[in-house]
Amino acid sequence: MVGKQQNHSSPRFRSKSPILTLSIFSLSLLVILYIFSPSVSYPNQSHQTETSFVASLEQFLIHKAPKLRKDTVRGESDDAPRKLDELMSERENRLLNQDPGYPTGFPVKVYVYEMPKKFTFDLLWLFHNTYKETSNATSNGSPVHRLIEQHSIDYWLWADLISPESERRLKSVVRVDQQQDADFFYVPFFTTISFFLLEKQQCKALYREALKWVTDQPAWKRSEGRDHIFPIHHPWSFKTVRKFVKNAIWLLPDMDSTGNWYKPGQVSLEKDLVLPYVPNVDICDAKCLSESAPVRTTLLFFRGRLKRNAGGKIRAKLGAELSGVKDVIITEGTAGEGGKLAAQDGMRRSLFCLCPAGDTPSSARLFDAIVSGCIPVIVSDELELPFEGLLDYNKVAVIVSSSDAIQPGWLVNHLRSLKPSRVKEFQNSLAQYSRHFVYSSPAQPLGPEDLTWRMIAGKLVNIKLHTRRSQRVVKGSRSICRCDCWRPNSTASNPLSPLLP
Numbered sequence: 001m002v003g004k005q006q007n008h009s010s011p012r013f014r015s016k017s018p019i020l021t022l023s024i025f026s027l028s029l030l031v032i033l034y035i036f037s038p039s040v041s042y043p044n045q046s047h048q049t050e051t052s053f054v055a056s057l058e059q060f061l062i063h064k065a066p067k068l069r070k071d072t073v074r075g076e077s078d079d080a081p082r083k084l085d086e087l088m089s090e091r092e093n094r095l096l097n098q099d100p101g102y103p104t105g106f107p108v109k110v111y112v113y114e115m116p117k118k119f120t121f122d123l124l125w126l127f128h129n130t131y132k133e134t135s136n137a138t139s140n141g142s143p144v145h146r147l148i149e150q151h152s153i154d155y156w157l158w159a160d161l162i163s164p165e166s167e168r169r170l171k172s173v174v175r176v177d178q179q180q181d182a183d184f185f186y187v188p189f190f191t192t193i194s195f196f197l198l199e200k201q202q203c204k205a206l207y208r209e210a211l212k213w214v215t216d217q218p219a220w221k222r223s224e225g226r227d228h229i230f231p232i233h234h235p236w237s238f239k240t241v242r243k244f245v246k247n248a249i250w251l252l253p254d255m256d257s258t259g260n261w262y263k264p265g266q267v268s269l270e271k272d273l274v275l276p277y278v279p280n281v282d283i284c285d286a287k288c289l290s291e292s293a294p295v296r297t298t299l300l301f302f303r304g305r306l307k308r309n310a311g312g313k314i315r316a317k318l319g320a321e322l323s324g325v326k327d328v329i330i331t332e333g334t335a336g337e338g339g340k341l342a343a344q345d346g347m348r349r350s351l352f353c354l355c356p357a358g359d360t361p362s363s364a365r366l367f368d369a370i371v372s373g374c375i376p377v378i379v380s381d382e383l384e385l386p387f388e389g390l391l392d393y394n395k396v397a398v399i400v401s402s403s404d405a406i407q408p409g410w411l412v413n414h415l416r417s418l419k420p421s422r423v424k425e426f427q428n429s430l431a432q433y434s435r436h437f438v439y440s441s442p443a444q445p446l447g448p449e450d451l452t453w454r455m456i457a458g459k460l461v462n463i464k465l466h467t468r469r470s471q472r473v474v475k476g477s478r479s480i481c482r483c484d485c486w487r488p489n490s491t492a493s494n495p496l497s498p499l500l501p
Helices: 002-007 011-036 053-064 080-098 121-130 144-150 153-161 191-197 200-215 218-223 239-245 286-295 310-322 337-348 365-372 410-417 420-437 448-457 460-472
Strands: 108-112 173-175 184-186 228-231 249-252 298-304 328-332 350-356 375-379
Touching (some): 053 121, 053 153, 108 153, 121 144, 144 191, 153 184, 191 200, 218 228, 286 337, 337 350, 365 420
Parallel strands (some): 108 184, 184 228, 298 350, 350 375
16 A cells, blocks of 8 residues: 555656655755855854863964064154054044044053064964973962963953954943054063963073064154053063063063062053953853752862962961861862862852952952852962953952951851851852953853953053153153152051051
């Protein structure tokens, strides 16, 4: 019966079946081409967001790295800075008269220097080619490549800036092709990679070459570097030549007003910008936060090195005070792969995460805690926080002074005294704030790359002021405006307060 039914067909059906078959085949072919063709781009086509530095770098170097134009041309005459200044002044005057939002409106216009490959791509390839084979560690035992990842803000910002405009999602910044159209000039030199992966003398020589290359540019000479952006995110990097670029905008992990890492007058909140470390743990998304809520039975968690220098000496005191306390976990640990997993698991099982100062006032632990949904307990009196002009850290962190934290029983009693409703408020805010600390490719709106440019936009008027002022102040004048008197952040009590009115 089945065989007969398959062979039975009317003459009319037979006459149209080839046409129908051909139509179905053509439609199927179009669907297949639509789904699998890599060469066709469609409006609003979603791109996978990558948050791993290693994975993003692999994709960038092998598949996405653009063919840059020839290196930025240096001025052929001493007159080049003046000519550039005239062009920029003409543009600024036109915008001042025509654009009501000038000069604080979006987007910020950035000219990206196209430096020789030895300052950019060669260093990225050096990291890529040595990442799996090496187990190099710093003198204090930190894995070198892990440190580079934590300070890889230079990669994330540059990769976004040089991506095709059709693939970019940020509206706060746009790359311009002509220097006279720029508000800022971005220097894409990978100072941290070169510091850790090159021999000492080779690194110093490369620093000097990069310095000469940048300071030879007409735009640098015009403003003495005030509108130039240097990613110097590791406190050891670019150290031998910093004094020659102190006018530029530095992208830093913190200010460190103790003077251990930066010389007086080199850094300030007025000109520089604090950027968050790249988190060392996986982000705990909404599903993870929901699933981890019932298992957050540890009151306070810390895993890391308890013996540190400078302001980080507070760690040893806290370790001695909190050791053996019920519902508190304080353990020594490293930043290797095993340490990452242990820290990640501990943070996801805890309500609060202790974030004391390290060798510098900051550490990656603060941002690990935030993206893990663990309420940070900040014990760092000199800490300056990223994007604080845009974000309110009192909504996501418990901030206490060192003097209070080391008092017997004070810190644990303080945390236990917080009402459950207050703890819930912290957790809800963490779920919203974590997006501000996750670097990604492509860079996301309200991510750290976006907030970086929003903060830099706020510096534009002041930079123009100091640039113009420097062009007209008489040499040798004692009226040069200095910013050495900025007040450092401190949660410690002022010893002079009884004497003040």
